[in-house]
Amino acid sequence: MEITSFLARLQPSREKADSSETGARRNVKTETRSGSGRDRVSLSPEAKRAASQAAEASARQRQLKVNNIKESVENGAYEVDSQKIAKKLIEQDPEFFLAGIKTAGPGEEIH
Secondary structure (H helix, E strand, O other): OOHHHHHHHHHHHHHHHHHHOOHHHHHEEEEEOOOOOOEEEEEOHHHHHHHHHHHHHHHHHHHHHHHHHHHHHHHOOOOOOHHHHHHHHHHHOHHHHHOOOOOOOOOOOOO
């Protein structure tokens, strides 16, 4: 089944849903071109502005965090929790970090 024909079958229910939607959902316009196999999404100016503001706020927060860490490093106050780092590395890829590590059985020592 082609997606375009599937979407065409949904069109009556989509129109009904669109008529009952509110606010931000109406700021996005979608179009399906019959036979071309391409969908388009158009954002309203309000939606574009909201997305831009969210991206700018995120960038500002990230820069503040970087600046705080940089200042801590420069002042010698930045502390690294090596146990926490090791734990996270092992959680991410236990096979890589634990390969070849011998484990001691009861009463055994590792040399």
